[in-house]
């Protein structure tokens with residue numbers, strides 16, 4: 242690092258520390274308690290209240306933390322908390338159960354509508370894994386009544402005895418350790434056993450309708466965390482473009498991305514890195530990343546960091562030589578135009594499918610104009626003005642679908658594919674707009690187009706003024722990409 246770079250670095254650190262101090266002071270100043278996830282504990286409480294308002298009388302909702310998965314017989318995958326537990330209370334450990342009931346639960350003589358059960362601290366576990374957050378620490382940090390997981394059994398048995406509706410996520414087999422359904426894994430078996438043991442429970446429902454629509458609308462605090470994940474991921478995409486060279490391996494490009502997001506404070510990738518060069522650019526979710534990138538190849542990188550449980554999801558496609566070939570540029574331009582027009586369809590009240598239909602129409606026209614598909618009518622259409630209702634997509638337009646075989650958007654938030662509980666877009670939702678064209682070898686077109694796969698993906702916030710591109714800091718146009726790669 243030269244002197245100027247060192248000064249800049251020190252300055253940026255000082256600004257970050259100053260900002261953190263301000264944040265901490267503002268928390269102390271108004272008496273709000275910060276949580277480890279930078280979401281105020283009051284916000285978690287308000288989210289739980291919203292769920293409680295949706296719960297009918299004599300019902301109980303049970304949310305279970307994620308489980309640890311084995312990677313080999315002696316190692317586990319890194320733990321990642323279940324989103325709903327993180328969303329409703331911020332607890333970030335295993336073997337936790339959150340119970341909500343509008344009729345209140347009686348625990349240790351107290352009447353409570355919300356209770357969190359977490360493992361008690363254990364000196365032996367701490368010797369191996371470091372300090373744990375037991376019930377006492379959890380209650381102090383997250384301001385939710387917290388109890389030892391050992392007391393879950395009694396508490397829940399009592400609550401189940403009076404409830405008629407249970408909201409429960411079958412994918413995270415809850416309470417296996419404390420209820421007699423231990424031995425059963427199949428959903429219907431669990432339901433049967435549960436209903437045999439607690440005949441008062443008439444309905445067993447999933448928790449999605451309680452939480453999904455809440456999670457769709459992002460609060461200011463959530464947007465700040467998403468912005469952190471997205472801006473750091475944009476810097477990482479830029480770093481890759483600046484240092485990418487022919488003969489590197491795909492995993493080396495992934496490594497630059499990973500190092501940069503971790504330097505920026507992301508805890509993990511939001512999903513496995515997708516780095517497809519040459520022929521691999523035509524696979525949508527290729528994540529083997531072992532091929533050597535050859536001169537002239539196009540590289541598709543779909544990579545996003547995760548920050549405090551919130552995801553970025555960004556795809557950039559660039560030429561390893563730093564300059565697009567005429568064919569690569571032609572395909573790139575169609576996808577770019579499709580994405581630009583798709584983003585322009587994002588606004589409150591628009592249909593969720595609007596960006597896809599517009600992007601699909603533009604790709605259809607573009608492929609027809611290049612002669613990649615035979616479609617003389619569409620080659621002469623203005624795809625920007627055609628009414629969206631008249632745009633056939635998917636298998637209703639099989640020639641186009643051959644080259645653009647996925648949807649254009651999904652919601653983004655704690656999950657890369659966040660829940661989508663509505664067909665109409667609303668303010669403060671975040672969705673991706675990510676059209677693509679993929680032309681593998683052997684496609685029925687001139688072979689000069691073969692092995693070109695292009696996707697461009699950005700993270701778009703729905704605002705009153707339309708779609709705001711949160712990931713615009715990663716160069717998107719062919720010219721901007723070439724300019725950055727020449728630096």
Ligand code: GLY
Nearest residue numbers: 512543554657698
């Ligand atoms: N990164 C996965 C996707 O774009 O949907």
Ligand code: MN
Nearest residue numbers: 554673675698
């Ligand atoms: Mn995506």
Ligand code: MN
Nearest residue numbers: 543554555698
């Ligand atoms: Mn993606």
